[in-house]
Amino acid sequence: MRAYLDHLTVERGLATNTLSSYRRDLRRYLAFLAARDIADLGAITESTVTDFLLSLREGDADHPPLSATSAARTVVAVRGFHKFAVRDGLTEADPAAAVKPPAPAKRLPKALPLSDVEAILDAAGAPGTTLALRDRALLELLYGTGARISEAVGLDVDDLDLVDGTVLLRGKGGKERLVPVGSYAREAVSGYLVRARPDLVAAGVSGGTTERAGALFLNARGGRLSRQSAWTVLVRAADRAGVTRDVSPHTLRHSFATHLLDGGADVRVVQELLGHASVTTTQVYTLVTVDNLREVFATAHPRARD
Template identity: 45%
Template sequence: MQPEIRKFLEHVRLERGLSENTAVSYARDLADFSAYLAREERTWADADRTLVLRYLSDLKRRGMKAATIARRMSALRAFFRFLVREGGLTSDPTASIEVAAPEEHLPRVVSEEDVERLIGAVRRPDAMGLRDRAMLETLYATGVRVSELLALSLEDLELAAGYIRVFGKGNKERVVPLGEVAQDALTLYLRYGRPLLARDRNENAVFLNRFGRRMTRQGFWNLLKGYARQAGVAEQVTPHTLRHSFATHLLEGGADLRVVQELLGHADISTTERYTHVTPKRLREVYRNAHPRA
């Protein structure tokens, strides 16, 4: 890794407090631009507006989606601003470049019935079955990101009080309430399931894999896909699908947008507003209840 990139990543981790996932994404994007500079026999100091525009055209020729290109440009902006502040460059070559915002898609959502079928597909009576049900119930009950779910440690659980402590993007802490069903599932897992999976008494992760170590995102993803197939859920279900469904179902039930923003850990309420689209089912219900001739 080039020293300029290394210093920048240290900056975003330590001074800006960005998550490790964001830092890794920055590193990948900047490595791609660095490789492009090498092919062009140029350096960071040689980068000007024309070179950056040629790089963006190269991304398009490679068939990259608008969202990926926008993310690459965001990484370049942050990096070049850092170099200018640090005195490594006298001007920012990205300052006057505008990239079209990618088309925004509504989050994929599954129905409450599909969520019930998905969680009901967990029928294993063993420790891993208790763990899987606890993970799915917690994910849907709280709307946390999958990274936040799997990062939970035992000291983050306050089951008697009915909430969990979550550390989200930028290591920002928030408290998220648990429903009774998720509380019960977690209690059963911690009492009868986790002790059978734990091999190291110093391991404090809540959710353990069969080797007694913290469950990975890939491991959870594989489990979720398997249960979705067993449940016959037609929609493609991802961990983020359950997060979207959590938010949408809360709003459809009358929850305040600001409350949902806080629960999801969104810094900007405009991000939460994506969930305010009205489903056809909800539209019909409101119409029947409100119109005098419905």
């Protein structure tokens, strides 16, 4: 399993968070095998893997039952491990090949109305503070580019070209994409860089922080802003704006995609902007748009009502 995780790190270039999930899932699989006194790859059968899947869905004294989505992710990790073991000559048979992950219920992404997004952006940060400029820049960039939260906090100043109006985002698997930055986000980021970031850099210098070099979004101590802190920035802004829906950084990404499609953008363009490897992933947003059209049609057309 250590060799498999090394393979995922070096050859597949998986993101740190993805690797952590794989490591956690495989540790649980190891514990399951150990409880059945299985210590050799050759002793694992298809029934063993199937029983593991059932145990995930049922839960036990140490683990709550997993949803279909979480169980599927864990089984994918196990299937990948066994496939790797066969390819590397560690064993001849793949006992997980025929075990299919449970199909999760198809959930449409949740997008916010434009009015809610605007209210959240206006409420970013405590008024009159240095961090307010940073928070507004962060949220404008998230909504204006569709960036994942990890992509946004991982940005360096050099990744931005405010003259050209572009930003270089590094997505899953280290894949890079150049995304346009709209005027609102450019203005917010420019204001933060001129009027707020130098103060945060100075705070880092006086406090002995060395992590500040290059990072675009800094915390109050001059270090790189974390994912958790960025999440808190959004939640607090939503609370100030009185938005009662569940809001997360991914909600802004969903809203970015849905609003683009509602405005007439081609799904292939949205795919490129989001950094999706397959257009199939992006097409789920078209279902949201069709639902919106149906709702408007049903309420507005005189012959559409029951």
